[in-house]
Structure formats: C-alpha cells, structure tokens
Amino acid sequence: MLRAENLSFQIGGNRLIDDVSLTLLPGEFTMMLGPNGAGKSTLLKLLTGTETPQQGQVWYGNNLLTSIPLATQARQKAVLSQLLSLPFDLRVEEVVMMGRYPYFDLNPTSQDKQIADECLDAVGMFSFKTRGFASLSGGEKQKVHLARVLAQLHRQPDDTSLKYLFLDEPISALDIHYQHQILSLVRKLASQNMIVFVIVHDINLALQYADKVILIDRARIYGIGTAEEVLTEAAIEAVFKMKPWFITHPETGRRVMIC
Numbered sequence: 001m002l003r004a005e006n007l008s009f010q011i012g013g014n015r016l017i018d019d020v021s022l023t024l025l026p027g028e029f030t031m032m033l034g035p036n037g038a039g040k041s042t043l044l045k046l047l048t049g050t051e052t053p054q055q056g057q058v059w060y061g062n063n064l065l066t067s068i069p070l071a072t073q074a075r076q077k078a079v080l081s082q083l084l085s086l087p088f089d090l091r092v093e094e095v096v097m098m099g100r101y102p103y104f105d106l107n108p109t110s111q112d113k114q115i116a117d118e119c120l121d122a123v124g125m126f127s128f129k130t131r132g133f134a135s136l137s138g139g140e141k142q143k144v145h146l147a148r149v150l151a152q153l154h155r156q157p158d159d160t161s162l163k164y165l166f167l168d169e170p171i172s173a174l175d176i177h178y179q180h181q182i183l184s185l186v187r188k189l190a191s192q193n194m195i196v197f198v199i200v201h202d203i204n205l206a207l208q209y210a211d212k213v214i215l216i217d218r219a220r221i222y223g224i225g226t227a228e229e230v231l232t233e234a235a236i237e238a239v240f241k242m243k244p245w246f247i248t249h250p251e252t253g254r255r256v257m258i259c
C-alpha cells in the first residue's frame with residue numbers, strides 16, 4: 001500500500017499542494033483528474049520522491065519513502081513524466097534499455113534485451129527499434145517512454161514484490177486505438193500486485209477504466225472514490241466550470257459524459 005499523510009508543498013509562498021492525504025492499494029487502477037494547474041503533477045512528484053513536501057509523509061508499505069535506498073526504489077517504482085524530450089539523441093532501443101539500468105552494471109544481458117524487445121512490442125513500437133528517438137512523432141515518443149517504464153518494472157518469474165507505476169498524462173499524444181490499448185495494458189498490470197496511478201484529462205476514460213478516481217482542485221482533494229461516486233454532475237460543474245450531460249452507453253450500459 002502507498003499512504004500519503006497530510007502533504008503540503010509550496011514554492012515562494014504559493015501553495016501547490018495543501019494538506020492532501022490518500023491511500024493507494026495494489027490491484028486498484030487509480031486515475032487522477034483536475035483542471036490545469038490544480039496540482040496533479042506536483043502531487044505525483046511528491047508521491048514519487050521527485051519533490052519533498054514541507055509537511056507530511058509518504059509511506060511505501062511500512063517504510064517512509066525517504067528511507068528507501070534509491071537503488072531499491074529504482075527496482076520497485078517507475079515514473080513517466082510529461083517531459084518526453086531527451087538532452088541527446090539515442091536510438092529507440094537505447095531509450096527503452098534505460099528502464100533496465102537498475103538491473104545490470106555495464107552491459108545489458110540477453111534477458112534485458114529480450115525484455116526491452118517485449119516492451120517495445122507491447123506498445124506497437126518494435127519495428128522502430130533502431131530509429132533515432134529524436135526523429136519520432138510525439139505519439140511515438142510517448143509509446144517508447146511507456147515501453148521504458150514497463151521494462152523497468154518487468155518482473156522476473158520469482159519476483160512477487162509490490163511495484164509502483166506512476167504515469168503523468170501517458171496517453172495525451174496517442175490516437176484512440178493506442179489510448180485504449182495502453183489503458184487496458186496498465187489496468188492489467190494493476191491486477192498483478194502493482195499500484196498504478198495515472199493522470200488523465202479525459203473524464204470518459206476515467207469512467208471506463210478507473211477503479212478509483214481522485215479529483216483535485218486548487219491544490220486540494222475534491223473527491224476520492226469510484227468514478228461513479230466522484231465524477232458526478234455537481235462535481236464536474238464545480239471543478240471544471242462546465243455543465244456535463246450523461247448518456248448511457250447502448251452496449252455496456254455505463255455512463256458516458258457529453259458537454
């Protein structure tokens with residue numbers, strides 16, 4: 001389990017996160033939504049240790065995140081941030097292999113190479129393996145970075161430890177086919193003893209995929225619960241300043257939002 005207790009974070013007197021507490025459970029696919037500037041990326045950075053809160057604590061199981069050695073964290077936690085560019089050009093296969101750095105010293109083993117290939121294949125990018133990363137389209141770059149974090153958390157057959165996957169808008173550049181392919185893939189990972197925490201903007205994707213929704217507004221949590229509980233007409237109107245309409249999907253019977 002991941003537990004965040006009373007997190008607050010400010011920069012120059014500006015409160016980016018204000019007294020946020022939450023619990024993330026393995027097996028649950030958690031999606032966080034909220035308006036631009038609400039604090040989603042900042043909260044993800046606090047949950048992953050990229051930023052340190054001025055107040056509050058983050059626990060991974062029984063350990064404070066700050067007490068877990070970085071080498072251990074690198075094998076249990078992977079983060080996909082919004083920044084997709086790299087400071088120098090690498091081949092696609094080299095970018096994915098970065099996900100295996102926690103597992104080898106100088107040179108990747110044949111097993112590392114096989115895992116990297118499998119992860120590239122899982123996101124439909126195997127045929128781009130030897131291409132220069134800089135030459136890829138925005139969506140292709142996003143898929144390669146997804147392959148990198150999948151490679152980082154790839155399990156050995158005897159590894160049953162809890163893993164943590166954090167994705168900040170991982171499908172923002174993807175076409176509709178890959179949006180669903182990637183969300184189906186990470187939902188499956190959640191069911192394999194993994195905590196999966198994903199930031200998205202698409203309310204309908206959250207209604208379709210999320211086990212738990214966290215709605216954040218102006219640095220504070222507005223609601224936590226199932227999508228049905230949290231993404232209500234009143235909440236969407238209050239947080240996004242848009243009046244939503246809900247219709248019923250003719251085949252699945254679930255709610256679909258239109259504006």
Ligand SMILES: Nc1ncnc2c1ncn2[C@@H]1O[C@H](COP(=O)(O)OP(=O)(O)OP(=O)(O)O)[C@@H](O)[C@H]1O
Pocket residue numbers: 011014016034035036037038039040041042043
């Ligand atoms: N280094 C910084 N200095 C000052 N303000 C910052 C800094 N980083 C972020 N902010 C501000 O904090 C607020 C929250 O930013 P954050 O990136 O967490 O929002 P977000 O909910 O992820 O937004 P978006 O949906 O646009 O990605 C924003 O108003 C942002 O401008």
